[in-house]
């Protein structure tokens with residue numbers, strides 16, 4: 001698997017809109033040669049596969065962020081359905097366990113141009129106290145390491161992680177393991193509801209391959225100008 005650092009489109013713009021018309025209007029202000037786009041649960045539940053097709057027709061590669069988490073057979077079928085849509089990347093939840101992860105990986109391997117398949121480890125909304133409440137007695141940091149290792153052993157392409165976790169995951173799993181990091185804020189920008197943010201350059205230095213960025217771009221007066229600025233900030237940084 002090619003490392004993201006060789007990729008010219010490392011910014012994934014999160015299209016977090018309730019309405020497909022708004023998502024398409026934003027896509028029409030972006031440039032598919034400069035970025036990819038992410039569709040999450042709200043937008044997909046409202047807009048469905050048609051939106052993936054419409055974005056693909058505009059030249060965008062789509063990260064379908066639905067975090068599948070179910071029995072292996074069901075997740076494998078859902079991954080096949082997503083791969084049939086021609087998405088560039090999709091994800092599952094590593095807490096579904098080894099057999100679920102392997103079933104997901106096998107389902108996408110059948111495609112000649114297969115999507116990247118990554119896993120979510122521990123939701124960043126969960127703190128150690130909440131994890132204990134649901135029966136996890138390792139710290140969030142230990143669980144992330146454990147579930148990232150399980151993801152790698154199961155043959156998936158990488159994980160979604162915070163840029164703070166990226167350095168240790170990169171050191172442990174090497175260049176071929178894709179690290180996708182949200183929680184990115186260009187220097188001096190508003191944090192919104194993100195708690196622990198990193199700048200694009202810090203994230204890439206820590207080993208991030210792909211930066212998921214929403215409001216700093218979608219809320220900007222000139223989204224393409226922000227895209228250019230972030231691309232310039234990370235250009236040439238090796239990880």
Ligand code: C5P
Nearest residue numbers: 014016124182183194212213214215216
């Ligand atoms: O607007 P902002 O840049 O905060 O958007 C970040 C995107 O990344 C959102 O779609 C959010 O749901 C997603 N995300 C996140 N933190 C995670 C996982 C996903 O912010 N741990």
